[in-house]
Amino acid sequence: xxxxxxxxxxxxxxxxxxxxxxxxxxxxxxxxxxxxxxxxxxxxxxxxxxxxxxxxxxxxxxxxxxxxxxxxxxxxxxxxxxxxxxxxxxxxxxxxxxxxxxxxxxxxxxxxxxxxxxxxxxxxxxxxxxxxxxxxxxxxxxxxxxxxxxxxxxxxxxxxxxxxxxxxxxxxxxxxxxxxxxxxxxxxxxxxxxxxxxxxxxxxxxxxxxxxxxxxxxxxxxxxxxxxxxxxxxxxxxxxxxxxxxxxxxxxxxxxxxxxxxxxxxxxxxxxxxxxxxxxxxxxxxxxxxxxxxxxxxxxxxx
Numbered sequence: 001x002x003x004x005x006x007x008x009x010x011x012x013x014x015x016x017x018x019x020x021x022x023x024x025x026x027x028x029x030x031x032x033x034x035x036x037x038x039x040x041x042x043x044x045x046x047x048x049x050x051x052x053x054x055x056x057x058x059x060x061x062x063x064x065x066x067x068x069x070x071x072x073x074x075x076x077x078x079x080x081x082x083x084x085x086x087x088x089x090x091x092x093x094x095x096x097x098x099x100x101x102x103x104x105x106x107x108x109x110x111x112x113x114x115x116x117x118x119x120x121x122x123x124x125x126x127x128x129x130x131x132x133x134x135x136x137x138x139x140x141x142x143x144x145x146x147x148x149x150x151x152x153x154x155x156x157x158x159x160x161x162x163x164x165x166x167x168x169x170x171x172x173x174x175x176x177x178x179x180x181x182x183x184x185x186x187x188x189x190x191x192x193x194x195x196x197x198x199x200x201x202x203x204x205x206x207x208x209x210x211x212x213x214x215x216x217x218x219x220x221x222x223x224x225x226x227x228x229x230x231x232x233x234x235x236x237x238x239x240x241x242x243x244x245x246x247x248x249x250x251x252x253x254x255x256x257x258x259x260x261x262x263x264x265x266x267x268x269x270x271x272x273x274x275x276x277x278x279x280x281x282x283x284x285x286x287x288x289x290x291x292x293x294x295x296x297x298x299x300x301x302x303x
Contacts, residue, residue, distance in 0.1 A: 003062060003063070003064050003065070004062070004063045004065065005060065005061070005062050005063075006021075006024065006060075006061045006062075006063070007058065007059070007060055007061075008020070008055045008056065008057055008058060008059040008060075008061065009057065010057045011193035011194075012055060012057075012193075013055060013056055013057040014054055014055070014056075015054060015055060016051070016052055016053070016054060016055075017033075017037065017042070017044065017049060017051070017053045017054070017055050017061070018030050018033045018034050018037060018051050018052075020055055021033045021042070021061070021063065022197075023191065023195075023197055033051075034051045036063065036064075036065070037049065037050070037051045037053075038051065041063060041064045041065070042061065042062070042063050042064075043061070043062045044059050044060070044061050045059060045060055046060075046062075073101070073102050073110075073112055073113065073116060073128050073129050073131065074108070074113060074116070075113065075116040075117035075120070076108060076109065076113035076114055076116075076117050077114075077117050078109075078113070078114035078117070080092055080111075080114050080115070080118055081093040081094075081095070081286075082118075083144065083284045083286065084282065084284060085119070087149065087150075087277075088148070088149055088150060088152070088153040088275070088276055088277050089146060089147065089148065089149060089153055089157070089275065089276065090115065090118075090119065090132070090146070090147040090149060091144060091145070091146050091147075091271060091282075091284050092111065092115070092144070092145055092147060093142070093143065093144055093286040094111055094137060094141075094142060094143060094144075094145055094268075095142055095289070096139075096140055096141070096142040096262075096263060096289055096291065097139060097140060097262075097263070098110065098111055098139065099111070099139045100112065100130075100133060100136045100137065100139075100145070101129055101130045101133055101136075102129050103129070111145070112129070112130065112131060112132070112133065115131075115132060115147060116131065119149065121149050121150070122147065122148065122149055123148040123149065123150050123151045123153065123154035124151065125148075125151055125154045125155070126154075132147040132148045132149060132154070133147065134146055134147065134148050134154060134157045134158055134161065135161060135231055137268050138234065138237075138264070138266075139263070140249075140262070140263025140264055140266075141170075141263075141264060141266045141267065141268060142266075142267045142268065142286075142289045142292075143170070143267045143268025143269060143271075143286055144268050144269070144270070144271035144284055144286050145268070145271070146166075146271060146273060148276075152276060152277075153276040153277070156274075156276035157273060157276060160273055160274060161231060164229055164230065165273075165274065166271070166272065166273045167227075167270060167271065167272030167273070167283060168227065168228040168231065168268065168270070168271060169225055169226070169227050169228075169268075169269055169270035169271075170225070170226045170227075170228070170236055170266055170267060170268050170269060171215070171223070171224070171225055171226075171266075171267050171269050171288060171292070172223075172224055172225075172226055172236065172240070172247055172248075172264070172265055172266045172267070173221055173222070173223055173224075173247070173248040173249075173259065173265035173292070173295060173296070173299070174221065174222050174224055174240050174245040174246060174247055174248060174265075175220065175221060175245055175246050175247075175248060175254065175255060175258070176220070176221070176222065176244060176245045177217050177218070177219075177220070177221070177222055178212075178214050178217070178222045178224065178245055180214070181213065181214050182211070182212065182213050182214070183211070183212050183243075184209065184210070184211050184212075185208075185209070185210045185211075185212070185239040185240075185242065185243055186208075186209045187201040187205075187208060187239060187242055188201065188202060188203065188204070188205030188206055188207055188208055189201060189202070189205045189206055189208045189232045189233070189234075189235060189238055189239075190202040190204065190205030190206060197252075198234075198252060198253070199232070199233050199234045199235075199238045200238060200242075201238065201239075201242050206230075206232055207230060208230045208232045208235050208239065209228075209229035209230050210226055210227070210228060210229065210230075210235060210236055210239040210240075211226070211227040211229065212224050212225065212226045212227070212240075213225045213227075216296075218299040218300070218302070218303050219299075219302065219303055221248060221259070221299055222245065223296060223299075224240075224245075225269075226240070234252070234253070236266060237250055237252070237253045237264055237266070238253060241253045241254070247264040247265055247266055248261060248264070248265040248295070249261035249262065249263055249264050249265045250263075250264040250265075251263065251264075259295055259298075259299075260295075261291055261292075261295060262291075265291075265292055265295060267286070267288050267289060267292055268286070269285060269286055269287075269288065270283065270284070270285050270286075271283070271284050272284070
């Protein structure tokens with residue numbers, strides 16, 4: 001079991017404890033938190049509480065998280081779009097709508113379930129629920145991911161991410177017409193104090209840098225390439241909204257009136273890294289999914 005401690009800050013005071021705790025980790029659902037509270041795995045100031053308990057500033061919350069069951073990540077046969085594979089690394093093109101690893105609410109049908117069936121040997125650094133997972137992309141973002149098949153590869157790939165030497169280029173359709181051809185967004189990201197399910201630009205957030213280049217302009221939209229220097233949660237989605245050009249179709253950060261697409265119009269198109277064993281630079285490019293291609297054709301005809 002894992003024990004975690006939190007001190008409630010002023011911006012969370014007065015909210016239900018299940019809502020506050022669910023915002024602390026993307027993999028915790030509110031229903032999961034509620035079950036932990038009911039079975040006594042959550043204590044506030046040393047005492048058990050009810051799910052409707054409203055937290056106060058300074059409350060000390062201790063969560064004893066039960067060990068995840070291995071059944072949460074069982075092998076499942078699925079048709080994976082694999083771009084590269086050897087004894088150390090797999091590069092896979094994740095489709096839109098697929099979750100990367102099991103979590104409450106998504107126990108199966110994830111990329112990890114398919115990878116476990118496909119190769120049966122993934123690095124164990126991130127535990128039974130995230131074997132081999134070095135980095136993630138959102139459920140409704142398509143594109144390329146690198147996955148480690150052993151701990152040596154995992155450690156070296158993570159180091160490259162930390163040292164910002166991995167090439168990660170995305171393409172996206174955003175609202176509005178960006179007037180300048182290139183730009184850099186350097187703005188720290190953290191939890192939105194008003195809504196902990198969202199990320200936002202905050203002064204004390206984690207360093208985050210996104211470079212962008214305009215590929216094509218339309219009447220009310222722009223097709224852009226975004227290059228990640230860092231890889232924070234929802235980074236491109238939040239950064240583009242921050243400068244006034246939110247992603248089309250984004251249910252969390254974009255406007256309600258948008259293009260006909262289920263989820264953000266974002267695709268991880270190019271992935272490049274140094275192979276952890278051979279030290280050779282490898283780079284891969286995945287074509288845009290049909291939905292994005294269809295939207296671009298629509299915009300060109302409407303221009």
